[in-house]
Amino acid sequence: MRKIYIIILSTGISIFLVICIILFISYYGKIVHLSFDDVSICMKDLTKESSKYRSIFQHPFLRELKDIHEATGAKFTLYIYEQDEVKYMSKRGISTLLSADDDRVSYSLNASDNAYLVDNELLTYEDVKYDRTDIRVEKDVLIAKIFLNANDDKLVVFTHEWAYDGTTRLKYRALINLLSFCNSKFEN
Numbered sequence: 001m002r003k004i005y006i007i008i009l010s011t012g013i014s015i016f017l018v019i020c021i022i023l024f025i026s027y028y029g030k031i032v033h034l035s036f037d038d039v040s041i042c043m044k045d046l047t048k049e050s051s052k053y054r055s056i057f058q059h060p061f062l063r064e065l066k067d068i069h070e071a072t073g074a075k076f077t078l079y080i081y082e083q084d085e086v087k088y089m090s091k092r093g094i095s096t097l098l099s100a101d102d103d104r105v106s107y108s109l110n111a112s113d114n115a116y117l118v119d120n121e122l123l124t125y126e127d128v129k130y131d132r133t134d135i136r137v138e139k140d141v142l143i144a145k146i147f148l149n150a151n152d153d154k155l156v157v158f159t160h161e162w163a164y165d166g167t168t169r170l171k172y173r174a175l176i177n178l179l180s181f182c183n184s185k186f187e188n
Helices: 002-027 041-049 059-070 083-091 113-119 142-148 167-180
Strands: 030-038 076-078 096-099 122-125 129-130 154-160 183-186
Touching: 002 083, 002 142, 059 076, 059 167, 113 129, 154 167
Parallel strands: 030 076, 030 154, 030 183, 096 129
Antiparallel strands: 122 129
């Protein structure tokens, strides 16, 4: 019976090592964009409790992002705006917006343009580039999504501030550590 367990264990370790090697090769040097949507909880807290903080990095959420950055080099973009502000943002020089990770209509796109975006992952419309998100951490099975996006030039990963706890936090941090290990290039 021990031999069976040893064979199963060694087979499992072998499969794990093969997966690690494939991921390392696939993600070595890949460009990665990490972001949080609907960042309002910490902003409201910083506003309401302004006397409590001498620096924004004393807030637990922002402190954690800073710690992750210092440990891995990860860069984060925090989105705080609503979809009605697309025209305002384009006038302010913002040229790229991240779109939904599924078939939902993104921002104010019509159904036809949204279908094009879903199929092609990138759309330029009225001088704004829409880039489809690859991984939504709180929803996706990471290992499956990582393999599905292995051939892409860029990996776009996001979660919501309100979902960043428990399992989502662990998944996001594990993914960042993996990408850091693979020498991925974090960009804003």
